[in-house]
Amino acid sequence: MKVSGKVAMVTGAAQGLGKAFAASLLANGAKVVISDVNSETGEATLKEFQDKYGEDNVLFVKTDVxxxxxxxxxxxxVRARFGGLDIMSNNAGIMGETSDLWEKAVDVNLKGVIRGTNLALDMMRQDKGGRGGVIVNTASIAGLMVVPTAAVYCATKHGVIGFSRSWAASPVCTDNGVRVNALCPSFVDTAMVPPESEAGEELKTFLDEHGLMSVEYVAEGFMDLVQDDARNGAVLKMGQIVGKVYVEY
Ligand SMILES: NC(=O)c1ccc[n+]([C@@H]2O[C@H](COP(=O)([O-])OP(=O)(O)OC[C@H]3O[C@@H](n4cnc5c(N)ncnc54)[C@H](O)[C@@H]3O)[C@@H](O)[C@H]2O)c1
Incomplete structure (x- = not known):
């Protein structure tokens, strides 16, 4: 898909990976709706993007997924301002393993992605008057492995991958011009990863071996999933081991 002139929406876009995805889309000429539950950071990001990419090309909407x-x-x-939707990034996510947080983690990480995908699909599918499009769901490498310290997070991300691949294989998408992909990064340098001083031994060892990817680097993988029309049902794994980068489909 050629991104220039297309309309995109990114959830959890006030900071971190979502912000980097939105920046890449804007840099490539898309009009972008950034949404986030955090309106203070969201408004600051909006201002930054408006200054850099033009006032009319970006909108912030406070949204809880x-x-x-x-x-x-x-x-x-999105429809009122930009007339339709071509690119959806269901990206908002949290960690939450404790008894008071695990249900919220499922609500945000899995149900939020399902909700965003279903609504985007409704707007994109050609049999309902849409233009087709691409949906990229942020999963994690945790969606493909065992994570003894984060079973709930791991389960939600496994769910995101199965959900995305299943929609991608459905005629509802393939017959209506909609692709669905999942992005699976390893550790990325965002607020989600605790600083070294607060990290447990297991995380410290992992970070020593794997390091942290930059959000800009992961955004390159995101853009590939958006732009390459051959990618449907793709599960893109991105990470690094002892400084050596791997990118694998
Ligand atoms: N950082 C990593 O190492 C890493 C690795 C793999 C996958 N991920 C995934 O990447 C995605 C983005 O995380 P990040 O690392 O940028 O973290 P982050 O904490 O920097 O950003 C997450 C954003 O989501 C927003 N958010 C949280 N709950 C929300 C809700 N209910 N509705 C709307 N927005 C909400 C937050 O306000 C925040 O702006 C998540 O899905 C995360 O699971 C992160």
Whole structure:
């Protein structure tokens, strides 16, 4: 897909990976709706993007991906402002293993991705008047392996991969011009990864061996999943081991 002139929406885009994905889309000429539950950081990111990429090309909408009403209202704003949707990044995610947080982690990481995918598909599918498009769901390398310290996170990311691959194989998508892909990074330098001083021994050892990828580097993989029309049902693994980068489909 040629990104220039297309309309995109990114969830969890106030900071971290979502912000980097939005920046790459804007740099390539897309119009982008950045959405996030954190309005303070979201507004600051909006200002930064407007200054760099033009006031009319970007919109911030405060959106909680766990709320159906919020998400529907945001999609309505996307349609009202930009007339449709071509690129959807379901990216918002949190860690949450404790008894008071695990259900929220499932709500954000899995149900939020399902909600965003279903709403995007409804707007994109050609049999409902859409233009086709591409949906990229942020999973994680944790969606493909065992994570003894983060079973809930691991389960949600396994779910995102199965969900994305299943939609990608469905005629509802293949007959209607919609591709669905999953992005699976290893550790990335964002607020989600605790600073070394707060990291447990296991994480410290892992980080010593694997290091942290930059958000800009992972955004290159994201853009490949968006731009390459041959990628459907793709599961892109990105990471590094002892400084050696790997990118694998
Ligand atoms: N950082 C990593 O090492 C890493 C590795 C693999 C996958 N991921 C995934 O990448 C995605 C982005 O994470 P990040 O590393 O940029 O972390 P981050 O914490 O920097 O960014 C996450 C963003 O999501 C937003 N968010 C949280 N709950 C939300 C909700 N209910 N509704 C809307 N927005 C919400 C936050 O406000 C924040 O802006 C997540 O899905 C995460 O699981 C991260």
């Amino acid at each position: 766990t709320s159906q009403a919020d998400m529907e209202a945001t999609f309505q704003q």
